[in-house]
Amino acid sequence: MFGRQFWAILKKDLLLELRTKEMITSMFLFIILTMVIFNYAFGPNVSDFTLVAAGMLWVAFIFTSLLGLNRSFVHEKDEEVIDGLLLCPVDRPIIFMAKAGGNFIFLSLVELVAIPVFIVFFMPRGATLGAGWFVLTLLLGNLGICGVGTLFATISVNTRARDLMLPVLLLPVLVPFVIVLVSATNQLFIAQKSLVELYVWLRAMAVYDIIFLLVAYATYDFVIGD
Amino acid sequence: MKKVAQLGLAVLAALLIEIALYGVFVLLPILPAAQTGFSQKIFYFHVPAFWTAFVGIFVTFAASVLFLVRREKKYDILASCSAELALVFGAAGMFFGIMWDRPAWGVWWTWDPRLVTALILLLTLAGYFVLRSMVEDEDRRARYAAVVGIIAFLEVFITWYSTRLIENVLHPVVFSITGMTIEPLMLLFLILATVGMTLLYVSMLVFRTSVESLRDRIERIKLAIGD
Numbered sequence: 520m521f522g523r524q525f526w527a528i529l530k531k532d533l534l535l536e537l538r539t540k541e542m543i544t545s546m547f548l549f550i551i552l553t554m555v556i557f558n559y560a561f562g563p564n565v566s567d568f569t570l571v572a573a574g575m576l577w578v579a580f581i582f583t584s585l586l587g588l589n590r591s592f593v594h595e596k597d598e599e600v601i602d603g604l605l606l607c608p609v610d611r612p613i614i615f616m617a618k619a620g621g622n623f624i625f626l627s628l629v630e631l632v633a634i635p636v637f638i639v640f641f642m643p644r645g646a647t648l649g650a651g652w653f654v655l656t657l658l659l660g661n662l663g664i665c666g667v668g669t670l671f672a673t674i675s676v677n678t679r680a681r682d683l684m685l686p687v688l689l690l691p692v693l694v695p696f697v698i699v700l701v702s703a704t705n706q707l708f709i710a711q712k713s714l715v716e717l718y719v720w721l722r723a724m725a726v727y728d729i730i731f732l733l734v735a736y737a738t739y740d741f742v743i744g745d
Numbered sequence: 746m747k748k749v750a751q752l753g754l755a756v757l758a759a760l761l762i763e764i765a766l767y768g769v770f771v772l773l774p775i776l777p778a779a780q781t782g783f784s785q786k787i788f789y790f791h792v793p794a795f796w797t798a799f800v801g802i803f804v805t806f807a808a809s810v811l812f813l814v815r816r817e818k819k820y821d822i823l824a825s826c827s828a829e830l831a832l833v834f835g836a837a838g839m840f841f842g843i844m845w846d847r848p849a850w851g852v853w854w855t856w857d858p859r860l861v862t863a864l865i866l867l868l869t870l871a872g873y874f875v876l877r878s879m880v881e882d883e884d885r886r887a888r889y890a891a892v893v894g895i896i897a898f899l900e901v902f903i904t905w906y907s908t909r910l911i912e913n914v915l916h917p918v919v920f921s922i923t924g925m926t927i928e929p930l931m932l933l934f935l936i937l938a939t940v941g942m943t944l945l946y947v948s949m950l951v952f953r954t955s956v957e958s959l960r961d962r963i964e965r966i967k968l969a970i971g972d
Contacts, residue, residue, distance in 0.1 A: 667896075674889045678879035687875050688893065691868040692900055694861075695907035702911060723910055727903065734899065738892045741813055 524609045528617035529624075535594065536625065542590045543629060546583045550633040553579040554640055568641040573704035576637060577697060580630060581664060581690075587625050588668045589685055591618060592676035605744045615739040619669040619732075626661050652717060653707055659724040660700045663731060667692055670735040673742050692731075699723040751955075754948040761941030765789060768934040784848040787841050789935055793942040794838030795863065799901070800943060801831025802866065804950070806898035809891035818961060819954075821887035824894050825877060826953040830946055832870045839863055858908035865904045869897040 536542055557575050561568075568575070595601040604614055668689055675684035703720035706712055769789045776785050808824035811817075842860070847853055854860065873893050880886035 670892070674876070674892065677885065677889075678876065679881065680875075680879045684876060684879055687872045691865050691872060692896060694865050695900070695904040698907040698911055719910065723907065727907075730899065730903070731896075734896060738813070738895065741888045742892055 521613060524613050525617050528614060529620050532621035542587055542625060546587050546629045547632055549586055550579050550583050550629060551636060553582060554637060569708060572641050572708050573701045576704060577700050581693060583629060584626050584664050584668060585686055588622055588672040589682040591622055592672050596676050611740040611743055612736050614743060615669060615736060619665050622665040622669055623661050626665060630657060649707060656703050659728060663696050663728045666735050667731040670739060670742060696727050751951055754944060758941055758944035758948050761937055761944060765934050765938035765941055773931060784845055787845040789938045791838055791841035791845055793939040794834050794841060796939055797942045797946045798831045798835035798838055801827045801834060801946060802898055805831060805894045809894035812887060812891045822954050822957045825890060826950055826957060828870055828873055830949055835867050858905060858912060861908045862901060862904045866901055869900055873897060
């Protein structure tokens with residue numbers, strides 16, 4: 520039962536995106552443009568990005584996720600899909616899981632295309648990326664961003680300021696998460712990796728993911744609908 | 746009777762803060778320069794201001810949870826008034842802190858866990874009020890604000906934890922309030938200032954919530970008589 524309802528809502532979002540491709544395209548272009556701007560923001564004389572690569576990566580991903588999170592609810596609101604969803608005999612938390620799942624998939628897809636570009640542009644020299652660890656870091660990061668992001672996107676789309684509200688609410692909450700995200704990614708980029716340290720950061724990310732997914736899951740009922 | 750109690754609370758708070766001011770500036774000796782000298786006196790108001798801000802955010806958290814469970818308007822009023830005061834006391838604490846940083850640490854600002862946590866707390870509270878002003882529907886505004894109020898409280902611990910973690914892993918604690926042994930008399934005035942400021946918060950909270958409740962009642966009456 521749970522699986523079927525979850526899949527039905529998720530499939531709706533995936534199909535919509537597959538037919539229009541508007542969200543993925545704009546998110547991808549946004550990421551590439553951000554990277555180009557970063558290159559010049561640090562000045563033309565910087566050729567070794569080791570110290571800033573992890574930070575750049577996550578700033579680009581988080582700003583891109585803001586675009587996607589907003590878009591994912593603008594449709595629902597403008598086309599009054601959300602009313603239809605609320606009329607369905609579906610538990611509200613399942614709507615949350617499906618929407619967060621959709622956002623997670625879109626963000627991951629955009630990252631999948633953007634990371635090769637990032638590697639070409641900025642990959643620190645001599646960095647040996649542990650692919651498995653890198654993917655794990657990305658997945659844990661996306662989960663944290665999309666969990667609390669979906670909750671706040673639902674709130675902000677229902678306010679007068681609409682999409683302007685999301686960064687004001689979401690970014691302060693993401694600051695501590697960015698600290699651990701960037702620290703973990705940094706471990707992957709530097710030459711002398713310490714698995715013990717990486718483990719500390721990944722564990723902190725997992726804790727953050729769990730706390731905020733639980734809070735979002737528990738409070739979503741109060742946020743969606745009337 | 747209620748009015749007398751309200752006034753009494755405010756007077757008591759003012760009195761305690763006066764005593765603390767007198768004690769700190771007249772009775773307590775000025776510490777040697779190594780222990781940051783005269784500027785150290787900011788400590789007696791900086792710490793209580795932040796303590797009060799945290800009390801405020803905790804009250805907001807508790808009232809937000811109660812609102813979501815019971816759906817009574819009074820909890821929403823309590824949560825928003827307490828968040829307002831937390832923002833004011835937090836900003837005051839931050840201001841005192843920045844004044845003290847310069848003579849104590851030689852810089853106006855440093856990314857120390859305590860400072861980052863306080864800054865994030867203030868930013869989250871600011872977001873809380875932007876959100877409140879952006880939702881017209883009363884019930885919806887209260888629900889959204891309650892969710893953000895709950896997250897703001899958790900946020901304090903998570904930010905603290907993350908910044909501590911980065912400090913423990915990357916480098917040892919650079920700044921600390923060491924070398925300042927707290928003597929009994931200093932502790933006494935610190936406690937007096939803290940209790941005074943907490944009472945000030947409580948009495949302001951009582952006044953603010955009663956004003957907001959009255960405003961709410963007027964709105965309801967206006968609505969009932971068709972404006």
